[in-house]
Amino acid sequence: MIYxxxxxxxxxxxxxxxxxxxxxxxxxxxxxxxxxxxxxIFPKATPIEKPTKDSKPYDEEIENARRGFFxxxxxxxxxxxxxxxxVLALAVGSVVCIGMSYPVLKIxxxxxxxxxVVGMLVFFIVTxxxxxxxxxxxxxxxxxxxxxxxxxxxxxxxxxxxxKEKLELAxxxxxxxxxGLTTIASRNVVNGxxxxxxxxxxxxxxxxxxxxxxxxxxxxxYFSYPNDLHFEGRYILVFKGQTPVDLPTDVEDLDTLKxxxxxxxxxxxxxxxxxxxxxxxxxxxxxxxxERHLLNLNIVIWSGHTAVYASYDDQIMTLPYxxxxxKEPNEQYANNLLDLFNACNMLVKKEK
Numbered sequence: 001m002i003y004x005x006x007x008x009x010x011x012x013x014x015x016x017x018x019x020x021x022x023x024x025x026x027x028x029x030x031x032x033x034x035x036x037x038x039x040x041i042f043p044k045a046t047p048i049e050k051p052t053k054d055s056k057p058y059d060e061e062i063e064n065a066r067r068g069f070f071x072x073x074x075x076x077x078x079x080x081x082x083x084x085x086x087v088l089a090l091a092v093g094s095v096v097c098i099g100m101s102y103p104v105l106k107i108x109x110x111x112x113x114x115x116x117v118v119g120m121l122v123f124f125i126v127t128x129x130x131x132x133x134x135x136x137x138x139x140x141x142x143x144x145x146x147x148x149x150x151x152x153x154x155x156x157x158x159x160x161x162x163x164k165e166k167l168e169l170a171x172x173x174x175x176x177x178x179x180g181l182t183t184i185a186s187r188n189v190v191n192g193x194x195x196x197x198x199x200x201x202x203x204x205x206x207x208x209x210x211x212x213x214x215x216x217x218x219x220x221x222y223f224s225y226p227n228d229l230h231f232e233g234r235y236i237l238v239f240k241g242q243t244p245v246d247l248p249t250d251v252e253d254l255d256t257l258k259x260x261x262x263x264x265x266x267x268x269x270x271x272x273x274x275x276x277x278x279x280x281x282x283x284x285x286x287x288x289x290x291e292r293h294l295l296n297l298n299i300v301i302w303s304g305h306t307a308v309y310a311s312y313d314d315q316i317m318t319l320p321y322x323x324x325x326x327k328e329p330n331e332q333y334a335n336n337l338l339d340l341f342n343a344c345n346m347l348v349k350k351e352k
Contacts, residue, residue, distance in 0.1 A: 045160035045191065048147045058145040059327035069138040070321050142319055143188050150334045151192065155341070159192030167202050171224065175307045177236060177300045178217045179250040183207040186222075194341045197348060199225045203317065204309075218246040220295075220311040221333070223340075227306045227347035231276045233268035239297040240264070241290040246311040248298055262290065277301065277347070284343035293329045294336055299344075306344050310336065 051058070143161065151159045167186035172178060189202035201223035207214050236248050240262045251266045257273055258265035263286070267273050274282065290297055296311040315329040 045162040045165070048151050048159040048161055048190065048192070050154075051148050051152050055148075058149045059325055061145045062142050062327075063325045065138055065141040066319075066321055066325050069134055072134040073321065138321070139319070146330060147188070147190065149330065150337055151190070152334075153338055155195050155338075157193045159190055161188060161190050163187075165189040165191075167200075167204055167222065171307075172204075172206055172218075172222075172309075175300045175302075176234060176250050177248045177298060177307070177309065178206055178208070179252075180208040181206055181217070182210060183214065194225070195345050195348070197226050197345070199223055199341075217249065218309055218311065219317060220246065220309060221316075221337075222307070222309055224305065224307045225341070225344045227301065227304060227344070228349040229276060229301070229347055230303050231271075232303075233271070235271065235273050235277065235301045236266040237285065237297075237299040237301070238264040238266070239285070239288070239290050239299075241295045243295070245295050246298070246309065247296065248300075281343055281346040284339070284346060288336060288339050288343075293332050301347070306347060308340055308344065310340070 140163075143163075147159070147161055167184060167189060169181060169184040172184070173181055184207070185205040186202045189200065191198070191200055193199065201221070204218065204220065204222040205216060206218040208217050209215055234254075235257075236251060236254065238248060240247070248266065254266040255269045255271070256264060257267045257271055265273050285297075285299065288294075288297065293313045293316050294310060295313055298309040298311075300307045300309070312333065313329075315326070316333050319325075
């Protein structure tokens with residue numbers, strides 16, 4: 001499996017900071033050179049295209065990329081095994097020759113040692129970037145194809161993705177849904193509009209604790225969307241699967257307003273959530289089945305702001321490279337995504 005985002009957060013090293021300062025502070029730059037440097041630091045986001053009638057099925061494109069990637073990895077492993085065999089043979093030969101009493105053989109033995117060392121260095125230099133580069137290219141193809149499929153509906157407009165953009169820890173912290181957050185990991189961050197309102201979406205991992213005591217509190221898909229509601233405090237709606245995961249932990253200041261099989265509503269004491277959120281919205285989100293790859297769904301709603309935390313299994317959050325690509329998990333996610341946006345859009349006032 002290839003995990004679509006790492007378990008660690010992203011920071012800039014001292015060397016990266018130094019390089020950035022050099023690029024920005026170069027004296028007497030021409031305007032076009034300065035523009036190129038700015039684009040390196042703040043790269044332009046890539047528009048997400050809509051599929052056309054001539055577009056190949058996205059699962060075929062991904063499967064072709066997967067096969068090419070798998071061949072690259074397989075060839076790399078074979079090269080590694082061959083190189084290890086040669087080095088091992090040279091090492092054994094050098095030990096045998098050095099152990100001989102003949103001076104010529106001792107010299108040959110030390111020569112073999114030198115050849116083995118140089119060979120290992122050359123092999124490392126030549127092959128060290130092959131796998132990382134192939135992995136990046138494969139993930140780039142997958143993200144492009146999945147994004148085209150997942151944002152194909154015409155209600156999604158002006159959607160862009162920036163491979164270097166990350167979600168900020170301040171966003172889930174301010175949502176007040178998980179307590180004690182210390183680390184965030186994110187990728188494939190998409191900005192766009194749905195039904196004319198801006199949104200931000202991405203793959204998200206949230207963690208609490210430090211070092212060996214660190215643990216994941218959420219892994220899945222996240223998006224934020226505005227609403228036109230006006231009330232005090234917040235509501236957290238929880239839709240549980242058969243084995244609940246990633247449940248909210250920042251609820252000590254809230255009351256349990258509703259609890260039934262697989263559904264919980266947290267809010268301020270005596271909160272009138274049905275009146276303030278609307279029955280149409282509640283019916284719409286309740287229709288989304290928490291099954292198969294969707295493990296849990298949390299929706300936190302503040303006045304003016306809605307955030308969705310949808311927990312998914314590894315078939316959506318990781319990419320296989322040894323097994324054929326199966327589009328069924330992503331089809332479920334794409335349908336869930338459109339249903340969730342349509343539901344959240346019910347919290348927006350419609351222009352007359």
